[in-house]
Amino acid sequence: MAVARVGTSGWLYPPWRGVFYPKKLPHRRELEYLSGRLATVEINGTFYSLQRPDSFRRWHDETPDGFTFAVKGPRFVTHMKKLADVETPLANFFASGVLALAEKTGPLLWQLPPSLGFRPERLAAFFARLPRSSDEAAWLARRHDDRMTGRALLVNDTDRPLHHALEVRHGSFQTPAFGELLREHVISLVVADTAGRWPKMFDVTADLVYVRLHGDAELYTSGYSETALDEWANRIRGWLADGHDVQVHFDNDVKVHAPFDALALAGRLRA
Template structure:
């Protein structure tokens, strides 16, 4: 069976998009609704900066079509401040913040490491061992949240589903050939990051899905993708899905309002319509 394809943008709340991608008089609260009729997935980025609320996740779920999928970015408190150490309570808080309220629209959880954190196989293995692999175990973990989530926690799942995790790295030491083997051993997807040569480019598929983040072809967050570049990415994704691997691709080149147009153009190449 061929893998499924999800194409979208990294976030959707960008003032420069208003009047250029979003219609001039579109209410800000309807931006996700509008985008979700153009692509079939999106990354939630606000969860990286702060714990969100269950009401937000419920609202995002309600605004989008039935077959829409969200990737959720893990908190920087875990990846950047704690640097993956002593994160039992922060992980419980993250999953209690409302992530599970997305229900069947919950896709992979993205963990982005800081550029100052190098490859440490033992540290990664210890972190991966803490990650829930089903929504039921995520709900159980969420139930161990601390007082920060008192009165605002979501600790249930509507049914038990597999839960995927992907890791994005930004330090040159991750070119170590041992790194993808650690990911494979724990079933973690490697984020294939196209970042104008700012960070290591790795293209190993280490799980039953591929996860691509397109930060800009020649200039980070700014440059768009040519027809030739989009054709090449479409061909890579076809190769993966032909092998039964699901593919997620998100455009993060938001600065010049290139992300939504590039996402729509790639989706068309792959015959992936809106949900």
């Protein structure tokens, strides 16, 4: 049976304290609190810098059985290198502790910058480098460079499949050739709701449908109305009925809408 998981993009937001998080809740317990109410969360810190194995182990241990983490790939790969010549940066990323998430490893998210258009050859080469299992990730991690010496995790507990999702932000991706390329490499297209700023595409290209809800009226700021949540719930039910797992992350965090919208959508899907 296909499964839908609903959560947020990140969890360490000061404005959430005393609004979503109870007053006086220690900051170190915020992930524990969120994971007791939602099914998944995106790790955003991996986008900005390489983390450490102890951090991944702690996140794993602070969350309940059945909880999963989507892991955002580093901007060094997507925004600075623009997917080219990235074998060593990918090795460093997978050596940084991702394998410690073990059975709680969710999809890996790769978000492209608005400046990067559809370049099929570059995309295909990048997709070919991505590990499709935790064993492949461990093999790749062993090819890290010297900056990871003494802080790398290079083994996993058992082999598991890895799923990848790509979020794009350039109009040139709105071509059938893009969907065909994603299907060929079994990469999920991220359905991104960005208040009209970047393309919103609904092409299903893999078994997993990945949805990021950044705000439908104002980017990162606006909450979703009851009507909008009903529409997303109906759309998700359709994907589930077709046998697709669905991953949904709310990124409208600025005014603390994200966790409450996630709870409201999850409640609709349970009804």
